[in-house]
Amino acid sequence: MNIQTQSWLINRRHALKALGSFISLPMLECMVPLRAAEKATAAPKRSAFIYLANGVHSLNYQITTEGKNYQFSRSLKPLEKHREVITPISGLHHPGALSHHHNCISVWLTGGKLGPSDKNTISVDQKMAEITAPHTRYASMEVAITQDSLAWTADGVRLPAMRRCSEIFASLFEEPKGGKLVQRRALRRKGSVLDANLAEVRQLEKKMGSEDKGRMEQYLTSVREAEIRTRRADAWLDTPLPAVSDADRKRTNRDIAATMAGDYFRTVYDLMVLAFQTDVTRVATFSLGGEGDAISIPEIGITESRHQLSHHGGDAGYMEKLTNYDTFAVEQFGYFLTRLSETKDLSGKPLLGSTMALFGSGMSYGHSHGNANLPLVLAGGSDLGLKHGTHLDFNKSAKDFQGYTLGPDGALTTAHYHVCSRPANTDAHMSNLLLLMAQRMGVEIDQFGDSNKVIAI
Amino acid sequence: MHCHPTGSARLGRSTVGSRGGYIFTHSSETLLLNPNAPQMFDDKGNGLFSTVLLDWIEWEGPLVSEAEKSRRVGLVPPDDATPEVVAEHLQRFAERAWRRPVKTVELEQYLQSYRNEREAGEKLADAYRVALQGVMTSRHFIYLVEGDTVAREHLNDAELASRLSYFLWSSMPDDALFAAAKGGTLNGVGLKQEVDRMLADSKTSRFIDDFARQWLQLHRVGMFPPDKKLYPAYDAWLEESMRCEVIEYFRELFAKNLPVDGFIDSDWTMANARLCDFYGLPEPKAGGFQRVSLKPEYRRSGMLTMGAVLGLTSDGTRHRPVHRGVWLSEVILGKTPPPPPANVPAIEPNPATSPKATLRDKLEAHRNNANCAACHAKIDPLGIAWDNYDAIGQWRTHEKVAAGVGTDPLVNPAGEMPDGRAFKDATEFKKRLLEDRDKLARAFIEHLSTYALRRALAFDDQDDLNAIQAEAKKSDYRIKDIVRAVALSELMQKR
Numbered sequence: 001m002n003i004q005t006q007s008w009l010i011n012r013r014h015a016l017k018a019l020g021s022f023i024s025l026p027m028l029e030c031m032v033p034l035r036a037a038e039k040a041t042a043a044p045k046r047s048a049f050i051y052l053a054n055g056v057h058s059l060n061y062q063i064t065t066e067g068k069n070y071q072f073s074r075s076l077k078p079l080e081k082h083r084e085v086i087t088p089i090s091g092l093h094h095p096g097a098l099s100h101h102h103n104c105i106s107v108w109l110t111g112g113k114l115g116p117s118d119k120n121t122i123s124v125d126q127k128m129a130e131i132t133a134p135h136t137r138y139a140s141m142e143v144a145i146t147q148d149s150l151a152w153t154a155d156g157v158r159l160p161a162m163r164r165c166s167e168i169f170a171s172l173f174e175e176p177k178g179g180k181l182v183q184r185r186a187l188r189r190k191g192s193v194l195d196a197n198l199a200e201v202r203q204l205e206k207k208m209g210s211e212d213k214g215r216m217e218q219y220l221t222s223v224r225e226a227e228i229r230t231r232r233a234d235a236w237l238d239t240p241l242p243a244v245s246d247a248d249r250k251r252t253n254r255d256i257a258a259t260m261a262g263d264y265f266r267t268v269y270d271l272m273v274l275a276f277q278t279d280v281t282r283v284a285t286f287s288l289g290g291e292g293d294a295i296s297i298p299e300i301g302i303t304e305s306r307h308q309l310s311h312h313g314g315d316a317g318y319m320e321k322l323t324n325y326d327t328f329a330v331e332q333f334g335y336f337l338t339r340l341s342e343t344k345d346l347s348g349k350p351l352l353g354s355t356m357a358l359f360g361s362g363m364s365y366g367h368s369h370g371n372a373n374l375p376l377v378l379a380g381g382s383d384l385g386l387k388h389g390t391h392l393d394f395n396k397s398a399k400d401f402q403g404y405t406l407g408p409d410g411a412l413t414t415a416h417y418h419v420c421s422r423p424a425n426t427d428a429h430m431s432n433l434l435l436l437m438a439q440r441m442g443v444e445i446d447q448f449g450d451s452n453k454v455i456a457i
Numbered sequence: 458m459h460c461h462p463t464g465s466a467r468l469g470r471s472t473v474g475s476r477g478g479y480i481f482t483h484s485s486e487t488l489l490l491n492p493n494a495p496q497m498f499d500d501k502g503n504g505l506f507s508t509v510l511l512d513w514i515e516w517e518g519p520l521v522s523e524a525e526k527s528r529r530v531g532l533v534p535p536d537d538a539t540p541e542v543v544a545e546h547l548q549r550f551a552e553r554a555w556r557r558p559v560k561t562v563e564l565e566q567y568l569q570s571y572r573n574e575r576e577a578g579e580k581l582a583d584a585y586r587v588a589l590q591g592v593m594t595s596r597h598f599i600y601l602v603e604g605d606t607v608a609r610e611h612l613n614d615a616e617l618a619s620r621l622s623y624f625l626w627s628s629m630p631d632d633a634l635f636a637a638a639k640g641g642t643l644n645g646v647g648l649k650q651e652v653d654r655m656l657a658d659s660k661t662s663r664f665i666d667d668f669a670r671q672w673l674q675l676h677r678v679g680m681f682p683p684d685k686k687l688y689p690a691y692d693a694w695l696e697e698s699m700r701c702e703v704i705e706y707f708r709e710l711f712a713k714n715l716p717v718d719g720f721i722d723s724d725w726t727m728a729n730a731r732l733c734d735f736y737g738l739p740e741p742k743a744g745g746f747q748r749v750s751l752k753p754e755y756r757r758s759g760m761l762t763m764g765a766v767l768g769l770t771s772d773g774t775r776h777r778p779v780h781r782g783v784w785l786s787e788v789i790l791g792k793t794p795p796p797p798p799a800n801v802p803a804i805e806p807n808p809a810t811s812p813k814a815t816l817r818d819k820l821e822a823h824r825n826n827a828n829c830a831a832c833h834a835k836i837d838p839l840g841i842a843w844d845n846y847d848a849i850g851q852w853r854t855h856e857k858v859a860a861g862v863g864t865d866p867l868v869n870p871a872g873e874m875p876d877g878r879a880f881k882d883a884t885e886f887k888k889r890l891l892e893d894r895d896k897l898a899r900a901f902i903e904h905l906s907t908y909a910l911r912r913a914l915a916f917d918d919q920d921d922l923n924a925i926q927a928e929a930k931k932s933d934y935r936i937k938d939i940v941r942a943v944a945l946s947e948l949m950q951k952r
């Protein structure tokens with residue numbers, strides 16, 4: 001490392017000492033020298049989150065049998081070959097999302113509250129990124145084919161999403177512009193500017209009344225995060241970018257029209273696999289599309305947006321298309337699992353063992369905005385201690401649950417919609433699952449969002 | 458005119474929509490087009506319609522005017538400047554950036570960055586750039602900082618100038634406003650003169666755009682794109698035209714200083730050819746947005762029967778009476794209804810064997826739960842009044858219902874206001890609203906004040922709000938006069 005780079009770090013430390021009184025703890029963590037942190041690294045742990053908007057056609061999605069020998073439902077059938085590495089989960093919900101319609105996407109990974117005076121809280125992927133970021137070139141990747149990302153900062157600010165595959169590729173693997181020296185100089189200047197901003201605040205803090213400290217905290221967090229990013233980017237300049245094979249590059253570094261839904265979904269999954277494989281990042285979120293505008297799938301005859309299909313009004317054609325959409329999305333998730341199991345990470349082990357992948361929605365019964373009994377599938381992560389192979393059903397364990405309402409033909413009746421709208425088990429919070437995932441990633445917390453206990457899988 | 462759609466001369470697909478922002482550029486890109494959009498080409502790539510294809514565009518720029526150049530004088534020091542001269546330049550720059558007088562000592566950190574860069578061998582211009590960056594990442598640039606380390610009740614002149622300027626212009630104060638603040642004349646007659654000067658400036662168009670968007674929740678227009686089978690008339694062009702109609706209408710009310718009644722009722726609107734076609738009005742004479750007159754048989758008057766408002770409160774498939782009621786309550790009456798309780802039972806779709814029922818019928822059946830009924834009895838009528846307008850705002854007498862047997866049911870838009878006054882349809886509902894114009898004006902004043910102060914209003918503000926209302930009432934609740942009353946109010950000068 002060159003001496004000039006270090007000089008602004010030293011300045012910054014002085015500034016920090018003086019600022020200690022109102023900078024929260026994570027700052028201290030960022031002071032751990034990068035290389036030192038790297039040495040202590042255990043085997044990498046990874047997480048991916050995939051969001052399907054507007055719920056599912058729950059009558060065709062719900063698995064009604066429990067335990068080891070559960071029967072796959074029609075929509076989940078494509079995952080049957082992955083039975084040993086997945087756990088379908090029923091009966092969870094976010095209390096904060098109930099009756100909040102499509103806003104459920106905003107709290108899917110946060111377990112936060114929604115309301116005029118509520119601020120969203122940190123999403124679990126970002127909580128994970130706090131501890132994985134020191135080891136990877138980029139803290140996390142956020143992809144959304146339409147509308148917003150799933151990731152939120154501790155300040156309740158939503159992170160921007162990337163959409164185009166070539167843009168995602170460039171963000172992960174493109175050489176820095178102008179070469180290393182130019183980059184380093186630019187980063188050093190940026191660091192110096194941020195130092196000056198912090199020093200200015202330090203002068204002010206002495207005179208400042210407590211009422212202004214809320215905004216000040218927000219400003220400081222932004223400056224602090226910019227500093228961390230600057231410093232990490234500087235350190236990573238000396239590490240060459242990972243090699244990406246021509247075949248991988250050709251497959252993923254291109255733009256795909258939104259009309260080619262399958263290709264689009266699979267290519268984003270490929271990019272996530274590539275990112276994990278090369279250890280560029282260990283945390284990824286992927287929204288297949290927002291609640292208002294998830295794309296249609298012309299290749300299987302669906303020209304309506306997913307939101308339109310979800311408000312099927314009982315129309316048999318729409319319900320069939322919605323089921324086909326669900327099945328299609330599940331199948332592409334199966335593709336992701338296959339790729340993870342076939343691809344080895346830098347230490348030569350299959351990615352699936354070190355990667356937890358959560359697929360699901362913040363809604364269950366879209367037609368009437370039912371936000372209970374969320375459709376969720378947790379997969380992978382056996383190296384992190386997850387044991388799969390059963391259907392985990394929190395409806396069944398609820399005291400007053402009368403069993404699934406099956407008609408004479410063995411299919412679920414519309415009474416099932418009620419299970420999807422009011423939680424059968426009010427203690428079964430989805431945050432309990434997010435807490436489990438955070439803990440398995442190595443995040444040292446015993447509470448996340450509105451969790452009330454940790455789920456055992 | 459400030460909105461883009463100008464009528465017949467443009468290609469339908471050339472709008473830069475709020476979603477995606479895709480611009481149709483060349484026939485070789487047909488692959489990228491949405492399959493649901495009207496087909497423009499046959500399978501050999503030949504155009505199906507007579508359209509203008511833009512194949513080449515050229516532009517020149519940036520064109521920097523002399524006036525623009527003069528704004529930069531004195532901000533960048535010459536290459537041979539002494540440290541003192543550099544500091545003077547940075548101070549001038551900071552006073553603009555932070556919108557207030559700045560003491561050199563406040564810039565010490567940024568001057569130190571400059572010196573560090575110079576010592577490291579950087580050129581003056583490059584080192585100075587680092588100091589400029591610092592000034593612009595400072596909290597004083599990013600935030601509107603009000604108040605001091607010692608508590609005080611009122612804003613100082615520089616703070617008031619910024620507050621006024623971001624309220625009415627969405628930007629920093631200009632030289633004259635800075636001068637008034639510096640010269641201590643931003644009070645009494647001086648303040649009135651400045652506010653009148655600001656209200657007459659074309660920069661108020663930013664207030665029109667920005668306030669209307671936030672107040673009327675226009676970000677929701679097109680959030681749930683309408684079902685293309687149910688609403689084939691809807692496209693990006695119409696959507697943009699609808700959004701513009703509301704803003705242009707508000708601009709006209711403001712420019713002509715018309716009374717608040719104009720929000721609810723009028724015999725004119727602002728429309729382009731696309732909207733006239735959609736509403737069934739005669740084709741307008743000129744291109745672009747223009748004032749067109751309305752007759753009762755067109756079934757449009759005021760903002761509440763505009764496509765944008767009726768559409769933004771729908772979900773793309775169906776009209777949503779409850780959403781419409783909540784919107785009306787928040788925007789027009791200034792009351793936010795409480796959020797729904799968590800355990801709302803599901804509404805099952807209409808069984809295919811039962812008679813077709815309107816959404817209103819289903820809502821009423823749903824309301825036998827006493828917990829729900831208390832709030833919904835107040836919210837729903839405010840939305841049901843607009844049941845004659847579908848999810849994209851088209852007039853109808855029957856509601857199209859997908860599932861069920863029999864004919865589509867007749868719409869029933871009759872109901873009662875929360876205080877019991879009855880109305881039989883949207884037209885009567887508007888009359889009921891206008892009978893209580895104090896309430897309309899009050900809600901508007903509160904929305905304006907929230908926007909101007911950039912904070913939620915509190916109980917402590919009631920006296921100041923009453924004073925604004927009394928002042929506005931003197932001029933018959935004319936819209937520009939209301940904005941003026943807010944700008945000149947005691948509330949505006951308080952921290």
